[in-house]
Amino acid sequence: MPYVTERTLTDIALERWSDIPDPRLKEVMTALVKHVHAFVREIEPTQAEWATAIDFLTRTGKMCDEKRQEFVLFSDVLGVSMLVDAINHRQSSGATPSTVEGPFHVPNAPPMANGANMAANAPGIACFCVGKVRGLAGEPVAGATLDLWQTDGDGLYEAQRPGIDGPWMRGIYRAQPDGSYLIRTVAPIAYTIPMDGTVGELMNRTNMSHMRPAHIHFAVNAPGYHGLVTHLFQAGGEWINDDAVYGVKEPLIVEFKKMPAGSKAPSGEIMNEPFYLVSYDFVLERKAQAAAA
Numbered sequence: 001m002p003y004v005t006e007r008t009l010t011d012i013a014l015e016r017w018s019d020i021p022d023p024r025l026k027e028v029m030t031a032l033v034k035h036v037h038a039f040v041r042e043i044e045p046t047q048a049e050w051a052t053a054i055d056f057l058t059r060t061g062k063m064c065d066e067k068r069q070e071f072v073l074f075s076d077v078l079g080v081s082m083l084v085d086a087i088n089h090r091q092s093s094g095a096t097p098s099t100v101e102g103p104f105h106v107p108n109a110p111p112m113a114n115g116a117n118m119a120a121n122a123p124g125i126a127c128f129c130v131g132k133v134r135g136l137a138g139e140p141v142a143g144a145t146l147d148l149w150q151t152d153g154d155g156l157y158e159a160q161r162p163g164i165d166g167p168w169m170r171g172i173y174r175a176q177p178d179g180s181y182l183i184r185t186v187a188p189i190a191y192t193i194p195m196d197g198t199v200g201e202l203m204n205r206t207n208m209s210h211m212r213p214a215h216i217h218f219a220v221n222a223p224g225y226h227g228l229v230t231h232l233f234q235a236g237g238e239w240i241n242d243d244a245v246y247g248v249k250e251p252l253i254v255e256f257k258k259m260p261a262g263s264k265a266p267s268g269e270i271m272n273e274p275f276y277l278v279s280y281d282f283v284l285e286r287k288a289q290a291a292a293a
């Protein structure tokens, strides 16, 4: 075996990390060694810079607990989370595109009747979401579940509102026999990613936006179809073109139609205040169709 020099070190390390019986782990680790060595050769860090990098990662790890995942946030702002999502959801054209789930989903949201208000008592402008859940061939997907979560009109998720008794700004609706759904909520607003950790420290040394444009998260599921995790974004909203976590996809941008006071809501009631109307059909892909593609 040759002794190491700056020139030979990468090849020697690669050979050593090739001795792994698990073929996938071998593929992953040799690619990691190759790319990390290439990165270090490109940037040529000083010893102090390398220590700073190790310190950054150490402090990032120490920030993580069951409620806060700073490494996921780091992956999000690097665009890696959305890249992993894209690689794993190469859907047929016509299906609603997926996005990352993000950190604010809480499982087991309360079941809501069609048209029920999941934002009762929450601040914000009333917002009705209507549409259908259907398959690629246009067939209604009766009984599909739509699990929603979002900020209230102050830009806060449940996890950010201490002292809330019970679920906040989330609910599970069910598509009707014709695939239709009707949701009453309040309009979400844009919000900042958490800036009090190591990721915020890094972002503050850039000119990048740390904002996310206004959106509602949806997880849509039905037997026989691929599950869909996605967002709907408010067309024309601030930061729609520079979402800090790269979540915005063109087909997910929808008009939040502003309706004046006195207008009839999709629920049939006459609204005393202005409200938003959002119309969107979710298109799911059958599992068999994906297998044949």
Ligand SMILES: [Fe+2]
Residues within 6 Å of the ligand: 102, 104, 150, 212, 215, 217
């Ligand atoms: Fe969000």
